[in-house]
Amino acid sequence: MHHLSAIEIRDKFLKGEVTAVAITKFFLDRIEKYDKDVGAFLAVFKIRALNKAKELDEKLARGEKLGSLAAIPIAIKDNIHVKGEITTCASKFLTNYKAPFDSTVVELLEKEDAIIIGKTNLDEFAMGSSSENSALQLTRNPWNLKCVPGGSSGGSAAAVAARLCPIALGTDTGGSVRQPAAFCGIAGFKPTYGRVSRYGLVAYGSSLDQIGPLATNTADIALIMEVLGQHCDKDSTSLASTTDNYSEFASIKGMKIGVPSEFIKSLQEEPKKVFLNSLEVLKKLGCTIVDVDLSILKYSIATYYILATAEASTNLARFDGIRYGVRSPNAKTLDEVYTFSKENGYGKEVKRRILLGTYVLSAGYQDDYYKKAQKIRTLIIKSYKKAFEACDLIATPVSPFAAFEIDSIKDPIQMYLEDIYTIPINLAGLPAISIPDGFSSDGKPMGLQLIGPQKGDVRVIQAANAFEKACPEFTSIPKNFSD
Amino acid sequence: MAKIDKEIIKNLTTLCRIDCTEDEQQALFEDLQKILKYVDQLEEVDTSNVEPSYHVLEGIHNVMREDIVEKSMPRQVFLDLSPSHTGGMIKVPQVINK
Numbered sequence A: 001m002h003h004l005s006a007i008e009i010r011d012k013f014l015k016g017e018v019t020a021v022a023i024t025k026f027f028l029d030r031i032e033k034y035d036k037d038v039g040a041f042l043a044v045f046k047i048r049a050l051n052k053a054k055e056l057d058e059k060l061a062r063g064e065k066l067g068s069l070a071a072i073p074i075a076i077k078d079n080i081h082v083k084g085e086i087t088t089c090a091s092k093f094l095t096n097y098k099a100p101f102d103s104t105v106v107e108l109l110e111k112e113d114a115i116i117i118g119k120t121n122l123d124e125f126a127m128g129s130s131s132e133n134s135a136l137q138l139t140r141n142p143w144n145l146k147c148v149p150g151g152s153s154g155g156s157a158a159a160v161a162a163r164l165c166p167i168a169l170g171t172d173t174g175g176s177v178r179q180p181a182a183f184c185g186i187a188g189f190k191p192t193y194g195r196v197s198r199y200g201l202v203a204y205g206s207s208l209d210q211i212g213p214l215a216t217n218t219a220d221i222a223l224i225m226e227v228l229g230q231h232c233d234k235d236s237t238s239l240a241s242t243t244d245n246y247s248e249f250a251s252i253k254g255m256k257i258g259v260p261s262e263f264i265k266s267l268q269e270e271p272k273k274v275f276l277n278s279l280e281v282l283k284k285l286g287c288t289i290v291d292v293d294l295s296i297l298k299y300s301i302a303t304y305y306i307l308a309t310a311e312a313s314t315n316l317a318r319f320d321g322i323r324y325g326v327r328s329p330n331a332k333t334l335d336e337v338y339t340f341s342k343e344n345g346y347g348k349e350v351k352r353r354i355l356l357g358t359y360v361l362s363a364g365y366q367d368d369y370y371k372k373a374q375k376i377r378t379l380i381i382k383s384y385k386k387a388f389e390a391c392d393l394i395a396t397p398v399s400p401f402a403a404f405e406i407d408s409i410k411d412p413i414q415m416y417l418e419d420i421y422t423i424p425i426n427l428a429g430l431p432a433i434s435i436p437d438g439f440s441s442d443g444k445p446m447g448l449q450l451i452g453p454q455k456g457d458v459r460v461i462q463a464a465n466a467f468e469k470a471c472p473e474f475t476s477i478p479k480n481f482s483d
Numbered sequence B: 001m002a003k004i005d006k007e008i009i010k011n012l013t014t015l016c017r018i019d020c021t022e023d024e025q026q027a028l029f030e031d032l033q034k035i036l037k038y039v040d041q042l043e044e045v046d047t048s049n050v051e052p053s054y055h056v057l058e059g060i061h062n063v064m065r066e067d068i069v070e071k072s073m074p075r076q077v078f079l080d081l082s083p084s085h086t087g088g089m090i091k092v093p094q095v096i097n098k
Helices: A006-014 A020-038 A046-061 A104-111 A154-161 A178-183 A218-228 A269-284 A295-318 A334-345 A348-361 A367-390 A412-417 A423-428 A457-470 B006-015 B022-044 B075-081
Strands: A041-044 A073-077 A115-120 A167-171 A187-190 A211-215 A256-259 A288-291 A393-397 A432-439 A445-451
Touching (some): A006 A218, A020 A073, A020 A154, A041 A154, A154 A178, A178 A187, A211 A218, A218 A432, A295 A423, A348 A367, A367 A423, A412 B022
Antiparallel strands (some): A167 A211, A187 A211, A393 A445
């Protein structure tokens, strides 16, 4: 069953070929068998999932209408609320935080009869590119257990790659859905900013954050976007609902694909070869490749680390040990409640980003850093707009490298540079997908990134689907998890 | 651009209410120094006639609603989330000395 797509699993259930309970048990067994090696899940909802499955089997037996995600097990990144379950954000600070309400995305998934199977690991508060910043556990890459799964949605990506569930939700502030998807050889989609409601997501960088799906294939991504891409009154940045048909896959013949050749010229030989080969595939599908000037993007990382940390320092101020979270038992005064709780609760990277964010927002430096970065953000947005006058989509690699070994990158800047190709997309609020497009010489997957203009979500998924059909050999199950 | 020193780090940790050991402060100082040096590259970009972008969506506006009382979650739900509470209120250490 783990070789099947989410859509195929759902259809088997609807035809009565397999029960929802059997599907759920099958994936729970896989988690039991494999997750001790992978470490993708922070919590597995065995009883909750089986109860929902029983309910679905009864509904089907009664001949009732079932939702579009019927009996599909879905994992949720652990910074998104599932009512009554703990939301840890992979932080020691929130290990006791039981979400008092459902996020909109979880509500939408359950309304369509999906089975929420568990919560997945991440870099603490989604701050990181390898999931190594999780304060709770280490997640390994199913393709090579010595390597990281990417981050920050590393648990979600590893879970889908090892086929512990067919679909998972992640969040993407600077590449956190797309880069782990590339590292783990699956598809990951970051929608246009505002396309998917963030109500019930623990905020990191509010002008950048977006929830997105990870799946083994693009048809499943399209299916889930049809459910999640709705307007939500509870999110003030939510876009109006559309009648977009994500699953109508048309030919991409005649599409113009922009390539920022200046921006990718520093790529090393192997990833360059894989990327150029992907462009050949797109040409064979009838696309034309055009050069686009996006030289301003080289300033993306510096811009991002000012804006994201500024927003993070404000967003994380709420974790004070007063109203929720873990309060330090040693605190004797009110000030100590704040300082001791934060000291015990936060990991190194979180402290680093809060301090940097506070600095760039502080009196005397705000214009030099924060305002300057917002101005460069304007230039980045304008550059993309101009580029999209000459092309329909833009193609780049997802990451300059395949998955790296655990503990091999210690310098924070080197880690930040990992995200050079994904970060600018968030700065401009664009939709972008990561799809498998080859392997490194040592067998690690790599990803192609297709980027669309704002609200061009359907076009992005369509092109990815055409690419995936043209080279199915890149979508495979890691050897040790294929049984 | 502005330089960072250990005094600034100390001030920042106070502002953020993050308690740090001397060693941690030293490590944070070194990291922040490196990061700020890296972001200084933004000075190269001429932004003299550029407006800042505080959000990315065009035509975005404040979302308003009528000021009508709606049903909210019961108080007990929130109290149960707090580390310490008493008599329907969240409890913190004594703030004012007798």
